[in-house]
Amino acid sequence: MIYLDYQATTPLAPEARDEMLRWLDGPGGSGFGNPHSAHRMGRQAAAAIEVARDRVAALFPAGGKVIFTSGATEAINLAMRGTAQQAGTISVSAIEHAAVLDTARSLGNCHELNVAKNGQCNTKQDLPADTRLVAVMQVNNEIGTIQPTVDWHRKAKQANALYLCDAVQAYGKMDVTGADMIAVSAHKLHGPKGVGALWIRSGLDIDEVQTGGGQEEGLRSGTLSPALCAGFGIAAKEAKERMERDAEHIDKLWTKARDILDNWVVNGSESARWHGNLNLRKNGLDVARLMSDCRDVMFSAGSACASGSGRTSHVLRAVGLSDKAAKSSIRIGFGRYTTMDEIEKGCGKIAEAAKAQGLG
Structure with missing residues (x-):
């Protein structure tokens, strides 16, 4: 199989796996302790989590604190619901992940910011006064x-509003820009599933949204997994050390993929984007048939979180595509462990399958 779905999840880094095994050590070992216990094993586990916290924090802006969560969805909910005591409107871009859009709508007074055809959120529009x-x-x-987050952070500050950035697809791949709160997930940068983090800038207080044992500074109750946190920490460390090399490798893969699929239309800007994401369309394409014909190539017809809904992508609609054009689109994702041979074979199979539909 050829895996080209890096936006859905990334392969676990071997370094992260090795570190996790240390903290999954059962009978005869000492790595399985509860990090919130006062005895020696608990203190060892707690120390491992703090090392991981420092490694995760190293990819955020200086200052602030890292709160471990079960993933970005929980981090986003903690940020949005933890500041819900403030009255007013929540302004979100029309192409946000469902974790942001649905949470904003559930909290009421949700205002959607429009997006240009190149896929960037238009910074010239005004924010509601409240x-x-x-x-x-x-x-x-x-x-x-890639969104103009620096400008949106500035606009939020000028409006005396807080700014939340979902940096799931950016964290570990490029410098994360400033914000009041930033949500990330480990499994999008070669870490394990089931752990993420919310970064909160220094001086900002938010409320807890689930009650319990008061772990994570009273903001996120629940027993932390030393293995998941440690794996996240190593994945962040590896990403920081390899960021430039990874980006160079991915740019080469992008160039090869575009050469093979040169007569497909790219959705969104080709330049203002992360080159590990290639979202393409071809008019008249039967995507279901394409995926069946290329069943040994793992790519996507859209977001993994919404792929079973049957709904047209809200992102592609927001950038001006018709339902028909949106449903003729695919997403190819690649990264650190993707080889040039995999790109050539995978994209070649996709191209041949499209030609078999009479779409040369």
Whole structure:
């Protein structure tokens, strides 16, 4: 099988796996202790989590604190619901992940910011006068466009509003821009599933949204997994050390993929985007048939979180595509462990399958 779905999840880094095994050590070992216990094993586990916290924090802006969560969805909910005591409107870009859009809608007074055809959230539009929170992601998960987050952070500050950035697709791949709160997930940068983090800038207080044992500074109750946190920490460390090399490798893969699929239309900007995300369309394409014909190539017809809904992508609609054009689109994702041979074979099979539909 050829795996080309890096936006859905990334392969676990071997370094992260090795570190996790240390903290999954059962009978005869000492790595399985509860990090919230006062005895020696608990203190060892707690120390491992703090090392991981420092490694995760190293990819965020200086200052602030890292709160471990079960993933980005929980981090986003903690940020949005933990600041819900403030009255006012929540302004979110129309191409945010469902974790942001659905949470904003559930909290009421949700205002959607429009997006240009190139896939970037238009910074010239005004915020409602009572905006209390602005949420614009750094890199879109479906089309890979890099958003003008620095400008949106500035606009939020000028409006005396907080700024939340979903940096899931950016964290570990590029410098994460400033914000009041930033949500990330480990499994999008070669870490394990089931752990993420919310970064909160220094001086910002938010409320807990689930009650319990008061772990994670009273903001996120629940027993932490030393293995998951340690794996996240190593994945962050590896990403920081390899960021430039990974980006160079991915740019080469992008160039090869575009050469093979040169007569497909790219959705969103080709330049203002993360090149590990190639979202393409071909008019008249039967995507279901294409995926069946290329069943040994793992790519996507959209966001993994919404792929079973049957709904047209809200992201592609927001950038001006018709339902027909959106449903003729695919997403190819690649990264650190993708080889040039895999790109050549995988994209070649996709091209041949499209030709078999009479779409040369």
